[in-house]
Amino acid sequence: MMIYSEEVLGKALNLGRKYIHEGAVADYIPELAKVDANKLAISTIEDGNIYSVGDSKVRYSIQSIVKVILYALAMENYKVSELKKYVGVRPSAKPFNSVIELELSEKKIPVNPFINAGAIIIVAILYNVYREKTFDVILEKASQFLGEDVDYSREIAQSEKESSFTNRTLIYLMLAKGILPSDTKVEEVLDTYFKACSILVNTENLAHMSYVISNNGIDIEGKKVISPNEARVLRSLMATCGTYDYSGDFAIRVGLPAKSGVGGGIVTASNNKTGLAVYAPRLDTHGNSYSGVRMLEYLSQELDLSIY
Numbered sequence: 001m002m003i004y005s006e007e008v009l010g011k012a013l014n015l016g017r018k019y020i021h022e023g024a025v026a027d028y029i030p031e032l033a034k035v036d037a038n039k040l041a042i043s044t045i046e047d048g049n050i051y052s053v054g055d056s057k058v059r060y061s062i063q064s065i066v067k068v069i070l071y072a073l074a075m076e077n078y079k080v081s082e083l084k085k086y087v088g089v090r091p092s093a094k095p096f097n098s099v100i101e102l103e104l105s106e107k108k109i110p111v112n113p114f115i116n117a118g119a120i121i122i123v124a125i126l127y128n129v130y131r132e133k134t135f136d137v138i139l140e141k142a143s144q145f146l147g148e149d150v151d152y153s154r155e156i157a158q159s160e161k162e163s164s165f166t167n168r169t170l171i172y173l174m175l176a177k178g179i180l181p182s183d184t185k186v187e188e189v190l191d192t193y194f195k196a197c198s199i200l201v202n203t204e205n206l207a208h209m210s211y212v213i214s215n216n217g218i219d220i221e222g223k224k225v226i227s228p229n230e231a232r233v234l235r236s237l238m239a240t241c242g243t244y245d246y247s248g249d250f251a252i253r254v255g256l257p258a259k260s261g262v263g264g265g266i267v268t269a270s271n272n273k274t275g276l277a278v279y280a281p282r283l284d285t286h287g288n289s290y291s292g293v294r295m296l297e298y299l300s301q302e303l304d305l306s307i308y
Contacts (some may be wrong), residue, residue, distance in 0.1 A: 003274060003303055004044040010052045012298045016040050016054075016280055016291040023282035023290030026262040031159035033279060035060060035264070043130075043207035045275030048220045050204050059200040059277065060157050062142070063261030064096065064287075066196045067119040068213070068234055068242075070143050072250050074113075074122050075230045077129050086110075086125060086179065087118040089237060096244045096287055099169055108177050110163075112241040114259065117170045123193045124180055135192045136236045144225045147208030150199055157191075157198040166192065189284025196300045197261075206267040211275030212256075213267075235269045240308075246286035260288040266296065270307065301307045 020038060035282045058216035065104070073084055090111045094101035102110060110118035127134045143149045167220035173191060174180045185238050213234050217226035226234070238257035243250040243266075250258065254278075257269040264281035266289050280291035300306050 001048055001243045002045060004051055004276070004299075006051065006053070007100035008302055009042050009044065009051065011302075013040060013042055013053045013166065014293045015298050016042075016278075016295040019294050020280065020282065020295065023284050025264075026282050026283060026287070027098065029156070029159050029163055029262075030223065031153070032061070032263065033157045035157070035281045039279065039281060040291060041203040041279040042091065042276050043203040043275070045207045045211040045220060050207060051209075052204055054203075055279070056203045057246045058279070059202050060155060060265065060281070061197060061261070062201045062264040063197050063263040064114065064119070064207075065201075065206065065259050065265055065267050066138075066199055067114045067122070067143065068209075068238065068259050068267070069145050070119055070122045070126065070138065071113045071237065072226050072230055072234060073138065073141050074125055074144075074225075075233065077253070079231060083113075083122075083125070087113050089241075090248055091217065091240045092245055094245055099166065099173065102170060102173055109179055112237065114237060114241045115244070116167055117174065120167065120171055120189065120193055121174065121179065123196070127185065127189050127192060130190075135195050137201065138196050139194070140279040142196075142268055143214055144219070144223075145209045146201055146205035150205065152195050152198040152202060153200055154198075157194045160194040160197060160225050161191065164194065167193070179306045200266065202275050203265065206265050206277030208277075209275070210267050210269055210277050211273070213269040214271065214275060215273045238269055243288050244286050245286055246284070250288070250293065251308065254300045256296070256300065257306050257307070258296070260292070262287050264289045264292065266292045268296065270305065
């Protein structure tokens, strides 16, 4: 029996349309302000088949959702216990780009890998392994997660670079605290991070990513993308840290592990070997898709998806 019927997906999409003018696009990155804010999509995967409603083929930047892929790559090279020396696994009580949280952090390290400071450290760690090939490795891994070869937007990456004042503050603060070594290639690390956030996806790609994480690391063609343990760690981090300082509210409202991005996408995860992702560009004050959260809340209530 199918979990996601065309009827229930259609009803969720219609609900999302009621909220489509709520929130605002992420205009602090100038290129992101140019998106068509009236797009809306839901994609699911069941039994290897993709089901979509709305604008599921429209491409947008992956933004913070890539942080899940970055941490997966880091786990291929280091144990979580080793990574925890550089970035924690605790939920964040501050916005995703908070400088104050980094300054006040108990161990002087970013609290988790899904906020900007944490993701920048993960990129620095990956750069230590892969050097000038780092972004190529990230893009290849992203393609495995997303179910097809993907590319990035040069325009968005450049726009992020030109407006990256807070991210520069974070990396130099981590250098000052000795979290990052003094010989860190700052520009290379930041360029790699901006390119990674600018990878172009559609909602069907994110549903494939959701399926991989929900299916213990195996994609719809039966290929291994990550290990079962890595998938479990990612689900756990998504549940506790994936929607920033809104993660507690999201757990009550939706009840699924998830990772959002300021491009408007939200990818979820579960244990039921299905994929589920949504898209709507206007964001709430926490940086999560406003309509996206409400569509997921509706689906969770209608289909009893909450894991809690």
